[in-house]
Amino acid sequence: EIVMTQSPATLSVSPGERATLSCRASQTVSSNLAWYQQKPGQAPRLLIYGASTRATGIPARFSGSGSGTDFTLTISSLQSEDFAVYYCHQYNNRLQTFGQGTKVEIK
Amino acid sequence: EVQLVQSGAEVQKPGESLRISCKASGYTFTREWIGWVRQMPGKGLDWMGIVFPGDSETRYSPSFQGQVTISADKSINTAYLQWNDLKASDTGMYYCVRLTSGFLGEWGQGTLVTVSS
Numbered sequence: 001e002i003v004m005t006q007s008p009a010t011l012s013v014s015p016g017e018r019a020t021l022s023c024r025a026s027q028t029v030s031s032n033l034a035w036y037q038q039k040p041g042q043a044p045r046l047l048i049y050g051a052s053t054r055a056t057g058i059p060a061r062f063s064g065s066g067s068g069t070d071f072t073l074t075i076s077s078l079q080s081e082d083f084a085v086y087y088c089h090q091y092n093n094r095l096q097t098f099g100q101g102t103k104v105e106i107k
Numbered sequence: 108e109v110q111l112v113q114s115g116a117e118v119q120k121p122g123e124s125l126r127i128s129c130k131a132s133g134y135t136f137t138r139e140w141i142g143w144v145r146q147m148p149g150k151g152l153d154w155m156g157i158v159f160p161g162d163s164e165t166r167y168s169p170s171f172q173g174q175v176t177i178s179a180d181k182s183i184n185t186a187y188l189q190w191n192d193l194k195a196s197d198t199g200m201y202y203c204v205r206l207t208s209g210f211l212g213e214w215g216q217g218t219l220v221t222v223s224s
Contacts, residue, residue: 001169034210036152043202043217044152049210087152091209094166098144098152 002026002090006099012107019075021102023088028068032092035064035073038101039084047086048073078104109133111141111203111215118221119193126189127218129203136184137161140206143177143188146217147199157206158186193222 003026013019023033031051036044046055048064051071061076075082083106088099114128131141142157156167160179167177176189186203203215 032209036211038152043214044211045214046210046212049208049212055212089152089154089211091206095168096154096209098154101151 001095002029002093002097004088004090004097004099006086006088006102008102009100010103010105012105013078014107015080016077017107019078019082019104021073021075021086021104023066023071023073023099025069025071025090029090029092031067032090033064033066033071034089034091035062036087036089037082037084038087044087075104109205109213111205111213113201113203113215113218116219116221118223120224121193121195121222123193123222124189124191125193125220126187127201127220129186129188129215131184131186131203131205134205136179137181141179141186142204142206143175143186144202144204144211144214145171145199146202150199155188155201160184160186193220195222195224198222 005024007022033051035048038044052064063074065072085101085103087101110132112130137160140157143155145153155171156177158165158177158179160181179186200217202217204211205213
């Protein structure tokens with residue numbers, strides 16, 4: 001099983017600031033990495049797939065980068081609606097796995 | 108528009124059986140994998156397994172293999188998640204997901220399962 005490790009567990013950021021979230025895989029997942037956003041009481045929503053491709057309707061302030069084992073999700077200027085939990089997900093392997101999540105909270 | 112509409116919340120007792128459903132629309136059901144993700148209360152996401160409705164092939168996470176059954180009925184575009192012996196530890200929110208080239212492009216609204224005596 002590929003273990004996905006996200007850091008930090010919690011990120012405190014002021015509105016308008018930049019947020020950088022990390023995700024590391026225990027072995028290579030090539031570019032088969034997605035990011036999801038989950039707000040309280042809602043289902044997760046796809047943000048990024050293929051490590052760096054924004055899903056339909058996702059604002060340009062969200063960007064993804066990386067390949068192999070190290071990935072980053074960057075939110076360039078946090079808006080109030082961006083405070084949520086973010087999960088990375090590898091789908092390179094028949095057994096897909098998620099990271100444990102990073103909570104982005106208001107500083 | 109792709110939609111995944113899940114069945115309603117359930118309250119069951121330990122040892123009981125349960126099947127929850129996910130009705131898909133807006134795409135060709137038999138051509139794409141569909142699966143289930145668990146979220147225990149206050150916790151993260153757990154990938155459970157998937158089914159290919161075209162031929163009913165399934166893949167399970169080792170953590171869920173033998174604990175649940177994932178299936179699909181292509182005649183009514185519906186996927187299922189079934190338990191034969193519920194435990195309190197099965198309490199959680201269960202999401203139906205559509206796989207698009209592997210990633211989880213669409214999610215159902217979730218089905219809350221509560222197992223309590």
